[in-house]
Amino acid sequence: MDTVDLLLHPVRMRVVHAMHDGRTRTTTELCALLPDVSKATVYRHVGLLADGGLLSVEGEQRVRGSVERRYRLHRDRAVIDAATAASLSPEDYRRAFAVAMATLLAEFSAYLDRDGSDPVADAVGFRQHALWLSPDELTEMIGEMREVITARMALGPAPERTRHLLSPILFPAETQPPRDA
Numbered sequence: 001m002d003t004v005d006l007l008l009h010p011v012r013m014r015v016v017h018a019m020h021d022g023r024t025r026t027t028t029e030l031c032a033l034l035p036d037v038s039k040a041t042v043y044r045h046v047g048l049l050a051d052g053g054l055l056s057v058e059g060e061q062r063v064r065g066s067v068e069r070r071y072r073l074h075r076d077r078a079v080i081d082a083a084t085a086a087s088l089s090p091e092d093y094r095r096a097f098a099v100a101m102a103t104l105l106a107e108f109s110a111y112l113d114r115d116g117s118d119p120v121a122d123a124v125g126f127r128q129h130a131l132w133l134s135p136d137e138l139t140e141m142i143g144e145m146r147e148v149i150t151a152r153m154a155l156g157p158a159p160e161r162t163r164h165l166l167s168p169i170l171f172p173a174e175t176q177p178p179r180d181a
Helices: 003-007 010-019 027-033 039-051 082-087 090-113 135-153
Strands: 055-063 066-073
Touching: 003 010, 003 090, 010 027, 010 039, 010 066, 010 090, 027 039, 027 066, 039 055, 039 066
Parallel strands: none
Antiparallel strands: 055 066
16 A cells, blocks of 8 residues: 555544654554544554554563554655655545545544543634735745744653644635636
């Protein structure tokens, strides 16, 4: 299975999100992070990600008669590079977007189902803004956003930090400005 097929599944995307902080995790720990997904499903998708080279086994230990493996994500492999993205068809993009939305919905539902979830106190936000941008302005804005996000992605887990998911979505809503612009 190629990287695109590996990543284009909501459960596998959630595993990748959970592993993205660089820490090793066992499948049992992943099950605790994805309580709405059956253990068998988590185990199956972790196996597929490992077989596909996105996860590697970093250690093994015996636990109650079975072998427990610790996995690490290869973040550099868990991406769809620019050349691959350019080769995707509109149907591939439609499928990728559907998986991204299904993953986001599952993550958000899991958040709301947790005891003590408080969207107001947690500063949960989702908005949609219409922006009129030239190609140069769009490129500049994307660069600025990448700078801000990349700087925060370098921050690791710490007692005072909570892992957040940020899911920017950008696409043109119209191809031409209105006549009266």
